[in-house]
Amino acid sequence: MTLDVARVRKDFPILERTVHDGTPLIYLDSANTSQKPRQVLDALADFYERHNANIHRATHQLGEEATQAYEGARAAVAGFIGAAEPAEVVFTKNVSEAINLVAYAMGNASAGGQSGRFALGPGDEIVISEMEHHSNIVPWQLLCQRTGATLRWFGVTADGRLDTSGIDGLITERTKLVAVAHQSNVLGTINPVRALAEAAHAAGALLLVDAAQSVPHMPVDVAALGADFLGFTSHKMCGPTGIGVLWGRRELLEEMPPFLGGGEMIETVWMERSTFAPPPHKFEAGTMPIAQAVGLAAAIGYLTEIGRDAIREYEHGLISRALEALAGIDGLRILGSAEPVDRGAAISFTVDGVHPHDVSQVLDSRGIAVRAGHHCAWPLHRAMGVQASTRASFYLYNIIEEVDALAAGIREAQRFFGAGGG
Amino acid sequence: MRLESLYQEMILDHYRHPHHAGLREPFDAEVRHVNPVCGDEVTLRVTLKDSDAGAVVADVSYDALGCSISQASASVLSDLVIGRPVSEGMQLHDKFLALMQSQGDGEPDEDVLGDAVAFAGVSKYPARIKCALLAWMAWKDATAQALGEHGPAEAAPAREANR
Numbered sequence: 001m002t003l004d005v006a007r008v009r010k011d012f013p014i015l016e017r018t019v020h021d022g023t024p025l026i027y028l029d030s031a032n033t034s035q036k037p038r039q040v041l042d043a044l045a046d047f048y049e050r051h052n053a054n055i056h057r058a059t060h061q062l063g064e065e066a067t068q069a070y071e072g073a074r075a076a077v078a079g080f081i082g083a084a085e086p087a088e089v090v091f092t093k094n095v096s097e098a099i100n101l102v103a104y105a106m107g108n109a110s111a112g113g114q115s116g117r118f119a120l121g122p123g124d125e126i127v128i129s130e131m132e133h134h135s136n137i138v139p140w141q142l143l144c145q146r147t148g149a150t151l152r153w154f155g156v157t158a159d160g161r162l163d164t165s166g167i168d169g170l171i172t173e174r175t176k177l178v179a180v181a182h183q184s185n186v187l188g189t190i191n192p193v194r195a196l197a198e199a200a201h202a203a204g205a206l207l208l209v210d211a212a213q214s215v216p217h218m219p220v221d222v223a224a225l226g227a228d229f230l231g232f233t234s235h236k237m238c239g240p241t242g243i244g245v246l247w248g249r250r251e252l253l254e255e256m257p258p259f260l261g262g263g264e265m266i267e268t269v270w271m272e273r274s275t276f277a278p279p280p281h282k283f284e285a286g287t288m289p290i291a292q293a294v295g296l297a298a299a300i301g302y303l304t305e306i307g308r309d310a311i312r313e314y315e316h317g318l319i320s321r322a323l324e325a326l327a328g329i330d331g332l333r334i335l336g337s338a339e340p341v342d343r344g345a346a347i348s349f350t351v352d353g354v355h356p357h358d359v360s361q362v363l364d365s366r367g368i369a370v371r372a373g374h375h376c377a378w379p380l381h382r383a384m385g386v387q388a389s390t391r392a393s394f395y396l397y398n399i400i401e402e403v404d405a406l407a408a409g410i411r412e413a414q415r416f417f418g419a420g421g422g
Numbered sequence: 423m424r425l426e427s428l429y430q431e432m433i434l435d436h437y438r439h440p441h442h443a444g445l446r447e448p449f450d451a452e453v454r455h456v457n458p459v460c461g462d463e464v465t466l467r468v469t470l471k472d473s474d475a476g477a478v479v480a481d482v483s484y485d486a487l488g489c490s491i492s493q494a495s496a497s498v499l500s501d502l503v504i505g506r507p508v509s510e511g512m513q514l515h516d517k518f519l520a521l522m523q524s525q526g527d528g529e530p531d532e533d534v535l536g537d538a539v540a541f542a543g544v545s546k547y548p549a550r551i552k553c554a555l556l557a558w559m560a561w562k563d564a565t566a567q568a569l570g571e572h573g574p575a576e577a578a579p580a581r582e583a584n585r
Binding site for chain 2: 356357358361372374378381387388416
């Protein structure tokens, strides 16, 4: 199955608009947030126009329809990532909340003086990596501060790969949890999650995967990865903002204490204490983003129909062309590997003599939307020896001509600022 | 969009040939300000001297890592405030801040703001306003600290929160 990009582009109304007085939009910021196809927009409108009601508590037809749609979305997510059952899928606000959910649940387990695999104390260790997004760094720093545990991390090699050379000293019997990105949001590097899972499990530790940048772009199967927890977000995969997913193995979700308390997550409540609903509802306090779950299910349907293998293959063509085109620009440095191997469709770079902000401003003036800055990965930029970078990221609706426009725009930035190359 | 509406020649000149750049001794206060959005940073030093009119800015020196807008702004700032009473510098700060918040509708007074009027176009680009303000915020903070060292200057406003 190959991807028919002309047909795909027709599904995205926003790609028809222009910016800055008539310049066609070239959207190369999908790693930030993706655009939404009409199928998803229609699903949102249809839910609000015909089925809107609160879920799990309304004893009327609309309530039943809404509940069915919401739980149907959970089943769709489970099928999409190869979960053993829908109950392993917890809806959250985004990946940040998914990761914080696990971190705070572990903190709660620790504070309760419990033993077991979620309780942490001095001498215990959490292992992350230097290429993480801030959302997979800061929650663990906070957890370590609260519990006295120690935070450790994998470094990054010069070509932007996870440096696993010291893995035996890093993942040890002291390790409680390893948390890594499946794919770097800056470098595009795809990490060897399966090997990390095996190392973590051999040491008796759990593995959490930040899959924000992988699930939208390639087939991801939680069982094949060997993960214990995996988080991703709807808005980067053609779905609406406001909803993300934490997948966890059933037995872990059963054992893990709750994070947010409130309505819908309880079994019984007395004034002195409460007991909690079984997962996933134990972790879904309050009214959830119901329409957004419906929108996410529509996005999953959309991506499934096109085929994630086809999307991955198509994006491989885009990133290969981008790596080649950008490598040909004097004074441009690609962060990470310049080879399209184990690499997703994002490319971050610096241009000698032109600050990333200025590069992106020149690109914007030509209708090209990219991101400039540290992309919420400040430690990674420090490790790569740069203060900031410009990132172009591609998705199933981008075309080769847009890659070439990017290269031409970078040359224009060099010319405008009188920097070399050109 | 015309790039020149944002990147006035004046800005590009200051960016390519920044005035008063580099960190100098002696100094009364040093601050380091960071734009957490992009990681741009400026380390800025202020030296004050006493005069009949109150504290006067004797020197501003800086090390700026950032885009053309933020670097040019540090250069223009130092041009404008060095040699002036702190009170006048603070008034300039307020006027520049108002210009940046004008969403493109400001009518800056070139007699007052000098080269800083070139930044008027920046106010139309919300993502870049912080770039233009970084050095000014740092200068205000460093000056407030230096005034603390010097004791309150007669004509200078009281120290206040930076943001």
